[in-house]
Amino acid sequence: MKELCITFACVAALLLSPSSSVLADGQKLPHIVVIMVDDMGYGDPGCYNSNSKISTPNMDSLARDGMRFTDAHAPGPLCHMSRYGLMTGCYPFRADVGSWRRKRSIDAGQVTIATLLQDAGYQTAMVGKWHLGFDENGYDKPLPGGPMDCGFQSYFGIRASTDIPPYFYIRGDKAVQPPTNQTSANYSDGWTRIQGAFWREGGIAPDLALKDVLPRFTEEAVQVIQSHGEQPATAQKPLMLYLAYPAPHTPWLPSAEFAGRSGAGMYGDFATMVDANVGRVLKSLEDTGMAQDTLLVLTSDNGPVWYENDVERFDHDSSGGLRGMKADAWECGHRMPFIVRWPGSVAAGTTSHQTICFTDLLATFSDVVGTSLSGDAGPDSFSFFDVLKGSQADDAAVRQHLVMRSGGGLMTIRSGDWKLIQGLGSGGFSKPSKIKPGKGEAPGQLYDLKVDPAEQHNVYASHPDVVAALTAQLDVIQKARGQRFTE
Numbered sequence: 001m002k003e004l005c006i007t008f009a010c011v012a013a014l015l016l017s018p019s020s021s022v023l024a025d026g027q028k029l030p031h032i033v034v035i036m037v038d039d040m041g042y043g044d045p046g047c048y049n050s051n052s053k054i055s056t057p058n059m060d061s062l063a064r065d066g067m068r069f070t071d072a073h074a075p076g077p078l079c080h081m082s083r084y085g086l087m088t089g090c091y092p093f094r095a096d097v098g099s100w101r102r103k104r105s106i107d108a109g110q111v112t113i114a115t116l117l118q119d120a121g122y123q124t125a126m127v128g129k130w131h132l133g134f135d136e137n138g139y140d141k142p143l144p145g146g147p148m149d150c151g152f153q154s155y156f157g158i159r160a161s162t163d164i165p166p167y168f169y170i171r172g173d174k175a176v177q178p179p180t181n182q183t184s185a186n187y188s189d190g191w192t193r194i195q196g197a198f199w200r201e202g203g204i205a206p207d208l209a210l211k212d213v214l215p216r217f218t219e220e221a222v223q224v225i226q227s228h229g230e231q232p233a234t235a236q237k238p239l240m241l242y243l244a245y246p247a248p249h250t251p252w253l254p255s256a257e258f259a260g261r262s263g264a265g266m267y268g269d270f271a272t273m274v275d276a277n278v279g280r281v282l283k284s285l286e287d288t289g290m291a292q293d294t295l296l297v298l299t300s301d302n303g304p305v306w307y308e309n310d311v312e313r314f315d316h317d318s319s320g321g322l323r324g325m326k327a328d329a330w331e332c333g334h335r336m337p338f339i340v341r342w343p344g345s346v347a348a349g350t351t352s353h354q355t356i357c358f359t360d361l362l363a364t365f366s367d368v369v370g371t372s373l374s375g376d377a378g379p380d381s382f383s384f385f386d387v388l389k390g391s392q393a394d395d396a397a398v399r400q401h402l403v404m405r406s407g408g409g410l411m412t413i414r415s416g417d418w419k420l421i422q423g424l425g426s427g428g429f430s431k432p433s434k435i436k437p438g439k440g441e442a443p444g445q446l447y448d449l450k451v452d453p454a455e456q457h458n459v460y461a462s463h464p465d466v467v468a469a470l471t472a473q474l475d476v477i478q479k480a481r482g483q484r485f486t487e
Contacts, residue, residue: 031294038249041304043320053263053316058279066341077333082301089362089378093405100133104145111377114151120369128244139178165202179203218277222284229288264316295342327407327428413474417450420470
């Protein structure tokens with residue numbers, strides 16, 4: 001294994017060509033739209049699960065017209081972890097992402113997908129859930145450290161999930177209205193305390209109703225697209241829009257139009273509503289004539305909150321046959337639906353089995369716009385641009401390894417088909433989260449995902465050589481603080 005020795009700082013500038021709307025070969029830069037939904041499982045969209053009880057015609061249309069990835073992963077199985085990796089190209093275990101409640105997670109000057117694209121000549125906008133912290137000093141004052149300080153030229157959204165108070169809209173770096181009212185906690189009968197129409201008590205702004213947040217974000221995203229499409233072609237920059245929906249995360253609040261539309265209860269109805277809102281965004285791209293010039297990515301931030309008894313009573317497997325749920329080290333916690341549509345560049349109806357991670361978007365977008373990343377930008381980012389273009393086969397791996405920390409702190413490394421979890425239990429929400437090994441029992445988990453994608457057979461004890469090699473590799477990656485590796 002060769003090591004490209006670089007300093008990990010994640011703060012250096014990119015080596016960019018002068019801003020332009022065209023590439024060196026004369027090709028027009030595409031608009032880029034990233035849509036991230038929240039807590040949707042691998043088995044929810046119909047294009048990933050033909051037996052899904054949830055209707056997702058708009059997501060399915062993206063798979064029909066683009067490339068569907070079967071082995072795409074969030075860099076962490078929780079909301080804030082996932083978003084940090086997507087934005088920065090850095091594994092979230094390298095940063096203090098857990099401090100998002102009181103301060104910014106992304107360092108000042110750190111390269112992000114938004115700074116990369118803004119420097120390449122893009123107009124950058126974000127709508128939706130941030131969950132990466134602000135340097136808070138009261139909600140009647142500016143909120144530094146958020147999207148506007150991380151490369152976005154406009155922002156409308158909320159600080160975190162719609163079940164985590166205080167609840168208020170933010171435009172730019174200021175609260176539209178501070179959370180001066182109070183809301184009581186809410187729960188739904190027939191579900192666990194973290195499912196259904198669940199939210200926590202706390203402050204709420206007078207102009208925010210939780211049931212309206214999802215459609216409000218769609219309206220804002222459509223407005224961004226329409227306003228951009230109305231610009232004269234001679235003055236129009238390419239658009240980068242990051243739309244981070246806070247749904248179908250709790251609270252599950254399907255409107256009357258969607259109640260009973262699925263076969264998976266409140267959750268399925270809300271997921272159907274999410275798909276319909278995605279459809280409105282796709283239609284706005286068509287109506288403005290931008291769709292054919294847009295590279296669009298759709299994914300989910302982490303796995304669902306869906307228990308085995310939910311599978312049994314609804315006959316709907318949100319995990320798509322994977323083990324576990326949100327926060328877990330097991331596959332359902334972080335293997336995500338991931339679809340890319342890019343007319344004229346990505347062949348329609350194609351499937352890739354490449355192992356990729358959200359951190360890889362930074363390097364991929366760098367290749368898309370024809371720039372070069374400096375050595376310490378996006379240290380855990382590997383480009384899958386050639387995969388999108390159809391010039392890299394599945395057996396030529398994009399990345400040699402994938403590393404993450406579970407919601408409960410278990411470290412995991414994936415290399416090829418082998419997956420090592422340093423501990424017993426789920427490492428997340430599934431029970432038991434952690435298990436103390438008994439006398440003579442293997443202290444960790446090893447799975448061969450090629451023959452055991454459901455992680456039912458722990459072969460840790462029978463492959464000590466694989467365990468040793470993966471353990472050594474994981475140790476080097478953790479200590480390297482962001483070195484890139486090739487093998």
